[in-house]
Amino acid sequence: xxxxxxxxxWVEIDLSAIEENVRIIKTLTGGEVMAxxxxxxxxxxxxxxxxxxxxxxxxxxxxxRIEEALELRNAGIEQKIFVLGYIPPAHLISAVxxxxxxxxxxxxxxxxxxxxxxxxxSAARVHLNVDTGMSRLGxxxxxxxxxxxxxxxxxxxLFEGIFTHFARADESDQGSAELQEDRFIKVLxxxxxxxxxxxxxxxxxxxxxxIRPSARFNMVRVGISIYGLHPSLDIKLPETFQPxxxxxxxxxxxxxxxxxxxxxxxxxxxxSKKEKIGTVPVGYADGIxxxxxxxxxxxxxxxxxxGRVCMDQIMIQLDNVSSAKVxxxxxxxxxxxxxxxxxxxxAHLWGTINYEVVCGINxxxxxxxxx
Ligand SMILES: *Cc1c(COP(=O)(O)O)cnc(C)c1O
Numbered sequence: 166x167x168x169x170x171x172x173x174x175w176v177e178i179d180l181s182a183i184e185e186n187v188r189i190i191k192t193l194t195g196g197e198v199m200a201x202x203x204x205x206x207x208x209x210x211x212x213x214x215x216x217x218x219x220x221x222x223x224x225x226x227x228x229x230r231i232e233e234a235l236e237l238r239n240a241g242i243e244q245k246i247f248v249l250g251y252i253p254p255a256h257l258i259s260a261v262x263x264x265x266x267x268x269x270x271x272x273x274x275x276x277x278x279x280x281x282x283x284x285x286x287s288a289a290r291v292h293l294n295v296d297t298g299m300s301r302l303g304x305x306x307x308x309x310x311x312x313x314x315x316x317x318x319x320x321x322x323l324f325e326g327i328f329t330h331f332a333r334a335d336e337s338d339q340g341s342a343e344l345q346e347d348r349f350i351k352v353l354x355x356x357x358x359x360x361x362x363x364x365x366x367x368x369x370x371x372x373x374x375x376i377r378p379s380a381r382f383n384m385v386r387v388g389i390s391i392y393g394l395h396p397s398l399d400i401k402l403p404e405t406f407q408p409x410x411x412x413x414x415x416x417x418x419x420x421x422x423x424x425x426x427x428x429x430x431x432x433x434x435x436x437s438k439k440e441k442i443g444t445v446p447v448g449y450a451d452g453i454x455x456x457x458x459x460x461x462x463x464x465x466x467x468x469x470x471x472g473r474v475c476m477d478q479i480m481i482q483l484d485n486v487s488s489a490k491v492x493x494x495x496x497x498x499x500x501x502x503x504x505x506x507x508x509x510x511x512a513h514l515w516g517t518i519n520y521e522v523v524c525g526i527n528x529x530x531x532x533x534x535x536x
Pocket of ligand 1: 200203249330369370371372385387388389390396
């Protein structure tokens with residue numbers, strides 16, 4: 166697709182890649198798939214991604230905020246939606262009204278919910294979050310049984326699921342994940358002995374889904390892998406997964422500068438000879454990190470970004486691409502010819518993880534969808 170005449174910088178999302186990635190996960194894990202589409206589907210666009218994931222076989226959608234859940238409902242997504250994190254009390258009503266399931270982890274929340282719906286026909290659908298070692302949200306695994314009992318006796322509250330979340334499933338040493346899994350299974354066993362069996366049991370993020378078959382239970386919660394991005398350097402996706410996101414821009418000026426010319430703010434780069442400098446309308450306000458060492462692709466070749474990254478623009482050194490012209494496509498993430506720059510490459514340069522790279526592509530960069 167060609168947006169070169171219409172856009173400064175844009176993102177292209179291959180929805181068939183997302184559909185296929187979900188299908189692969191579903192086949193691999195054998196249970197149900199919750200496609201995690203929080204944070205605007207890791208920057209990919211929540212509604213189009215959710216629809217693609219649906220085609221690939223996802224039965225649930227996971228989000229972080231009630232607003233994200235409502236965005237899916239308002240877009241006509243009728244499948245199950247789960248809010249993984251906190252819902253401010255004032256928004257519980259809209260969760261229940263819209264059949265959105267959510268996490269609980271303490272008595273006060275359960276009481277609030279029960280007080281609101283204890284006398285009505287509709288019940289709130291809740292999943293008990295068990296903290297088995299992440300130390301984020303969740304009732305401690307040691308107190309989980311007690312809270313589960315409390316929950317199962319509360320009117321107006323449907324104990325629909327139980328879950329935990331791994332802190333270190335993306336490492337090659339699985340010792341910590343194994344301990345968390347053992348703690349979770351103990352809670353499940355104790356519950357079963359009391360004949361309390363919530364319908365949905367889930368623990369695995371992408372990394373665990375790939376390498377801990379014992380932690381799949383009857384659903385996995387997968388985010389990063391459905392976008393075709395590796396969970397970590399240690400836990401990589403099989404090669405059948407495809408990255409869905411490309412980030413591009415248009416070369417908007419090309420000029421020759423004489424030796425000694427400073428480029429950009431602070432003249433941090435100075436041309437050592439006569440050099441060909443190009444300008445691309447994408448900058449740190451779009452999500453390119455303001456560090457030295459960035460590279461982009463032009464005419465199938467990797468070229469360096471020179472000088473400081475500006476808010477809305479970057480300059481690139483085009484000496485090795487003598488044919489480069491105004492209007493050429495510039496790739497920030499993605500393929501061009503034989504070359505590729507991945508979100509993982511940028512993460513390495515920026516000292517972060519691929520998750521943050523794609524979540525950090527600003528909303529002002531328009532997203533376009535390819536089937
Ligand atoms: C974000 C998140 C996931 C998805 O993790 P990935 O590593 O992207 O697969 C699953 N569960 C919870 C609770 C999350 O917060």
